[in-house]
Amino acid sequence: MTRRTYGQFCGVAHALELVGERWALLIARDLLVGPKRFTDLRRGLPRIPTNVLSARLKELEAAGIVRRRVLPRPASSVVYELTDYGSELDEIVLRLGRWGAQSLGERGPEEIVTTDSMIMALRATFQPTAAPGFRASYQLHLGEIVIHARIDDGTLDAGAGPLPNPDLVIETEAPLKPVLAGEISPTEAVESGRLRLTGDPALLPQFIALFAISTTPSRPPT
Amino acid sequence: MTRRTYGQFCGVAHALELVGERWALLIARDLLVGPKRFTDLRRGLPRIPTNVLSARLKELEAAGIVRRRVLPRPASSVVYELTDYGSELDEIVLRLGRWGAQSLGERGPEEIVTTDSMIMALRATFQPTAAPGFRASYQLHLGEIVIHARIDDGTLDAGAGPLPNPDLVIETEAPLKPVLAGEISPTEAVESGRLRLTGDPALLPQFIALFAISTTPSRPPT
DNA sequence: CTGGATCCCTCACGATACTG
DNA sequence: CAGTATCGTGAGGGATCCAG
Numbered sequence: 001m002t003r004r005t006y007g008q009f010c011g012v013a014h015a016l017e018l019v020g021e022r023w024a025l026l027i028a029r030d031l032l033v034g035p036k037r038f039t040d041l042r043r044g045l046p047r048i049p050t051n052v053l054s055a056r057l058k059e060l061e062a063a064g065i066v067r068r069r070v071l072p073r074p075a076s077s078v079v080y081e082l083t084d085y086g087s088e089l090d091e092i093v094l095r096l097g098r099w100g101a102q103s104l105g106e107r108g109p110e111e112i113v114t115t116d117s118m119i120m121a122l123r124a125t126f127q128p129t130a131a132p133g134f135r136a137s138y139q140l141h142l143g144e145i146v147i148h149a150r151i152d153d154g155t156l157d158a159g160a161g162p163l164p165n166p167d168l169v170i171e172t173e174a175p176l177k178p179v180l181a182g183e184i185s186p187t188e189a190v191e192s193g194r195l196r197l198t199g200d201p202a203l204l205p206q207f208i209a210l211f212a213i214s215t216t217p218s219r220p221p222t
Numbered sequence: 223m224t225r226r227t228y229g230q231f232c233g234v235a236h237a238l239e240l241v242g243e244r245w246a247l248l249i250a251r252d253l254l255v256g257p258k259r260f261t262d263l264r265r266g267l268p269r270i271p272t273n274v275l276s277a278r279l280k281e282l283e284a285a286g287i288v289r290r291r292v293l294p295r296p297a298s299s300v301v302y303e304l305t306d307y308g309s310e311l312d313e314i315v316l317r318l319g320r321w322g323a324q325s326l327g328e329r330g331p332e333e334i335v336t337t338d339s340m341i342m343a344l345r346a347t348f349q350p351t352a353a354p355g356f357r358a359s360y361q362l363h364l365g366e367i368v369i370h371a372r373i374d375d376g377t378l379d380a381g382a383g384p385l386p387n388p389d390l391v392i393e394t395e396a397p398l399k400p401v402l403a404g405e406i407s408p409t410e411a412v413e414s415g416r417l418r419l420t421g422d423p424a425l426l427p428q429f430i431a432l433f434a435i436s437t438t439p440s441r442p443p444t
Numbered sequence: 445c446t447g448g449a450t451c452c453c454t455c456a457c458g459a460t461a462c463t464g
Numbered sequence: 465c466a467g468t469a470t471c472g473t474g475a476g477g478g479a480t481c482c483a484g
Contacts, residue, residue: 004475007269009333011343012251012315015322022242022476029234038447047229049477054448064325078447088321093234095314100237103286103307111231121233226456244457260466271458276467300466 018063019089023048024056028082028089030116031066035081044114097124107175115145119158122211125180128154130209138207139166143173151210168199181213240285241311245270246278250304250311252338253288257303266336319346329397337367341380344433347402350376352431360429361388365395373432390421403435
């Protein structure tokens with residue numbers, strides 16, 4: 001009844017007692033993409049001390065948010081995955097990501113981008129109604145990171161790694177943001193070499209429409 | 223570039239850098255109900271050290287989430303209010319509250335209930351589609367706490383304090399939860415004295431329908 | 445190599461007292 | 465009322481070590 005507890009009988013306060021500790025929601029962010037091993041989580045969160053990761057996983061497990069599971073032989077490795085209750089954080093984390101992204105400035109020199117955070121960013125910006133009936137598969141190379149997005153009539157399936165037969169492969173080292181924000185036109189982005197395409201280039205505008213960044217009226221200071 | 227920062231270029235990580243510190247989202251919760259003075263915030267968060275409250279307010283102000291405003295004379299007092307950007311936390315806090323409330327057990331002896339948390343709880347459980355075209359005003363006395371809710375065709379206006387001419391006044395010392403969860407019927411709640419009504423008792427079932435607690439299929443451990 | 449546990453150190457937080 | 469000042473504690477940061 002000391003630290004960690006707010007002493008309030010309140011859903012918000014209790015939620016913060018469960019996932020409000022440092023790193024907890026970033027662990028959830030990565031687990032929302034899929035089950036992961038301890039070391040995979042470390043890779044996605046390089047600055048987390050291992051004891052803190054260990055402690056958080058125990059706490060999240062005790063709270064019924066994360067489940068520790070030993071994979072059947074011959075793998076026999078340990079994976080952490082979200083319970084149903086933990087998975088209900090999905091919409092909250094996506095919204096939090098959208099909210100935070102609005103005041104996200106330029107990428108700093110020390111700031112890393114991870115596979116899982118990019119997948120969640122794709123999911124956060126996805127606009128299901130942008131292209132009804134549209135169906136296509138994209139593969140993205142963002143620096144070292146390779147992820148994919150399958151779109152089928154307003155549904156998105158985003159994940160890590162390449163795809164067998166992507167309709168369009170988009171490669172870039174530059175930030176995608178200005179393109180998705182409409183500051184750089186698709187043709188300009190391709191002609192300047194900012195984006196390199198493999199596959200059907202006609203699918204690029206749809207991609208931009210589906211993941212367009214809505215610049216909201218209320219703009220916070222960066 | 224040390225603590226407080228996660229070193230990730232990611233909307234979620236940045237959001238947590240802005241409002242992930244202890245107490246920050248509870249301050250936001252209370253300010254979402256309305257602007258408040260320093261002492262009002264203290265009253266709603268009795269266990270927050272004043273220096274921490276002070277520090278949080280400064281940080282939130284620097285992040286463009288909270289605005290410090292000096293009221294015009296003769297009041298000349300200082301109020302803190304959310305900026306437009308800060309107000310966009312509304313839906314996130316409500317969802318977080320719903321998520322946390324699912325694993326909220328019985329009220330502990332040390333746990334307090336505050337006016338603002340109850341107002342947010344009302345807003346979180348409000349179901350706009352439960353009674354189309356319905357219009358009524360309720361006044362609730364929950365122990366010491368007095369709040370009100372005006373419903374008008376799927377919109378809710380919840381706030382602190384009494385109302386001039388409420389259609390129904392509901393008074394209780396017991397938790398409202400079992401009634402809203404359907405574990406206790408309205409008639410039973412009234413007949414047992416659990417709820418005391420003043421006004422039109424026929425409006426009670428609508429109230430329960432509007433703020434019904436949806437018991438979800440996935441139930442976490444308390 | 446994975447999956448942690450253990451160490452020490454620092455700083456943010458908690459508690460309390462005090463001030464314009 | 466609206467905070468600032470002081471001080472102790474413990475969670476988190478960082479590095480290292482260990483078992484399967």
